[in-house]
Amino acid sequence: MYKLLIVEDDQDMAAALKKLLEKWGFNSVICRDFENILKTFEEEAPHIVLMDINVPAFDGFYWCKKIRELSSVPIIFCSSRDSNLDIVMAINNGGDDYIQKPFDSHVLIAKLQAMVRRTYEYRTVETPLIECNDVFLNLNDTKIYYQNENLELTKNEFKIIKTMMENKGKVVTRDSLMKQLWNDDIYVNENTLSVNINRLRNRLKEIGVHDFVQTKKGIGYIIK
Incomplete structure (x- = not known):
């Protein structure tokens, strides 16, 4: 059953x-x-979003754009606003379709069923996101997302956090991380890894993520 x-x-x-x-x-x-609304989207992880434009706080265009920073999930606007500008803005902000209120229920259902077929049944879609403790890593743009904040990672930061998130709940050894970052015959001082880890932790704090990568003394690191 698809969630909407x-x-x-x-x-x-x-x-x-x-x-x-x-x-x-x-x-x-x-x-x-x-x-x-973004928090609800992250918690519910729907297959499709049916979005009104006139919602409190920020409008539907804003929330559509925020969702697009995290996901390519289909978004259909459903609104009483009928100007061409509204339709253009909906599409330009990441919407996939637009249906005007009042609408025929059969038309809405037909659009939703067609969206499901195109997105989930005619092809296999691999999600570009890894999630741990409400922190999202986008594998396409190498950014970390947390609540309404995001952080663009360096090459080494991305390799570290991707390895750690893929092994959530498991200790990743320092040796394993060293090989991920510097997989060649050049000697690299182990202190270089510590510097990279500390820099990553400090940058995560900037977007409100604290104690994400924890140290297992003498072994390596873990995300619990």
């Missing part, structure tokens, strides 16, 4: 959409926190 996130501040409309979508086999979730 409904971003709609009209409670009656949201409830009606949820009922309709579940009738057609979608697992529907209504967003309740309009101050941080």
Whole structure:
């Protein structure tokens, strides 16, 4: 069953959409926190987002753009606004389709089913994200994302954090990390790895991520 996130501040409309979508086999979730829609998106990990434009705090264009920084999940705008400029803005900010309210329920369902087929059934999509403790690593742009912040990593920082996140809950030895970073015959002082780890930790703190990579004294490092 595909999960669909409904971003709609009209409670009656949201409830009606949820009922309709579940009738057609979608697992529907209504967003309740309009101050941080991105957090709800990360927690629910939906297959499709149905996004209104006129939502509190920031509009749907803003949240669509923020989601696009993390994911390529399909986003369909569903709004009473009908100007060509709104449609253009929706697409330019990362939207995949636009349907105007009031809409025919059969048209909406047909669009959603077509989106599912194109995205999930006609081809295999590999997610470019690794997640640990609400921290996301995007393998495509080598950036770390946490809540509303992001950080562009250097080549060595990316190699370190990717290895650590892929082995969450396991100790990664210093020797293993050294080989990941400097896989050649040139001698590298072990202190160089410590410098890289400390720099990475300090940079993660800048976006609010603390105690992410922990030291196992005499062995290596771990993300718990």
